[in-house]
Amino acid sequence: xxxxxxxxxxxxxxxxxxxxxxxxxxxxxxxxxxxxxxxxxxxxxxxxxxxxxxxxxxxxxxxxxxxxxxxxxxxxxxxxxxxxxxxxxxxxxxxxxxxxxxxxxxxxxxxxxxxxxxxxxxxxxxxxxxxxxxxxxxxxxxxxxxxxxxxxxxxxxxxxxxxxxxxxxxxxxxxxxxxxxxxxxxxxxxxxxxxxxxxxxxxxxxxxxxxxxxxxxxxxxxxxxxxxxxxxxxxxxxxxxxxxxxxxxxxx
Numbered sequence: 001x002x003x004x005x006x007x008x009x010x011x012x013x014x015x016x017x018x019x020x021x022x023x024x025x026x027x028x029x030x031x032x033x034x035x036x037x038x039x040x041x042x043x044x045x046x047x048x049x050x051x052x053x054x055x056x057x058x059x060x061x062x063x064x065x066x067x068x069x070x071x072x073x074x075x076x077x078x079x080x081x082x083x084x085x086x087x088x089x090x091x092x093x094x095x096x097x098x099x100x101x102x103x104x105x106x107x108x109x110x111x112x113x114x115x116x117x118x119x120x121x122x123x124x125x126x127x128x129x130x131x132x133x134x135x136x137x138x139x140x141x142x143x144x145x146x147x148x149x150x151x152x153x154x155x156x157x158x159x160x161x162x163x164x165x166x167x168x169x170x171x172x173x174x175x176x177x178x179x180x181x182x183x184x185x186x187x188x189x190x191x192x193x194x195x196x197x198x199x200x201x202x203x204x205x206x207x208x209x210x211x212x213x214x215x216x217x218x219x220x221x222x223x224x225x226x227x228x229x230x231x232x233x234x235x236x237x238x239x240x241x242x243x244x245x246x247x248x249x250x251x252x
Contacts, residue, residue, distance in 0.1 A: 008196050009200075011142055011155075011197070012197055012198070012201060013149075013155050013156070013157070013196045014155050014196075014214075015148070015158075015193075015196060015197050015238075016056070016058075016157070016158045016192070016193055016194075017159050017161065017169060017170075017193075017194055018158060018160045018161070018189065018190065018192075019066070019160070019166055019186045019190050019232075020066075020068040020160055020161075020162065020188070021042030021043060021072050021075070021188055021189040022041040022188045022189070023036045023037065023042055024039050024236075024238070034066055034067075035067055036068055037067055037068060037071060038075075042072070042189070045073045045081055045189035045219075045221050046072040046076060046189050047221045048076060049075075049076060049189045050075050050079030050080065051079045051220065052191075052218075053080070053191070053220075054081045055081055056080075056156065057082045058082070058084060058085065058154075058156055059085065059156055059157060059226035060085055060152055060153075060158075061076075061077065061086070061087040061157065061158045061160075062088050062089075062090050062148065062157060062159040063088070063089055063090070063160045063161070064091070064162060065089030065090070065091055065093075066094060066095070066162075069161060070089070070160075071161070072154075072160045073158065076158065076160070082214070083191055090138070090144050090147060090159075092147060093144050093159065093161045093162070093165050094147070094165070095163070095165060096127040096131065096137045096162075096164040096165070098127050098128040098132075099126060099127070099128040099129045099130025099211075100130055107237070107239050109237070110233055110234065110236075112238035114234065115232055116128060117182040119135075119181075119182050120178040120184045121177075121178045121180055127134075127164065137168060138168050138171075138172070138177070141165055141172070142172060149207065149208065150205060150206045159180065161187045165234065166184075166192065167180075168181060170184050170192060170213070173194055173213050174211075174213060180201040184216070184217075185217055185231060185232065186217060186233075187217055187225075187232050188232050188235065189213070189219065189221070190218055190220075191218045192215060192216050192217065193218075194211055194214065194217040195211070195214055196211050196212075197209045197210050199227065221237035
């Protein structure tokens, strides 16, 4: 009698894709953006999201490995009604690497970041001048998703990543690719729900036949976005563009 397929390998697998909580890249003593911790607000956001996710029994928990995603995952685990597995870092899901840019004001830096996704489809487009190419980041993130599917057994998993990474994954999921990422907002500590229909090909490798997007950008701390009138980057920089693109100076 043939054995039944392992439901944690093939079939429908659910991925809860989360962004880390609030951080302050300009806090005193911060010299490495990669190592920035959650703020008190970020810890509160992560815990509230954990409360919302607490009934879910996760088979696996993944992070980018950067401290802000590890801390967010730990806050979610602390609220769970189940024994949560230890988080597994997947470096492929680290945030896009930005280049070096000199600007005269905090507002302009925020503007460069906030509107950086608009040009993602242009040939050679990078995340800020000299940063990682969007096309390379897209390939990296897609390879990370293949790793999740092929190298880890799970039917329900949590992945805590970053704004840019989540946009890329959602662009992949909806079929828009890089053309869609400028239109996908990821609020701090938000959750997206993706169902992956996983199949095995003739070589034995696993891949997704399709991705079903069940939910996007859920914020447990403000479900109907009443207080989230600004984009997450505007919130991080404590400014408000009012929907307009600020003028750029000649600095670079």
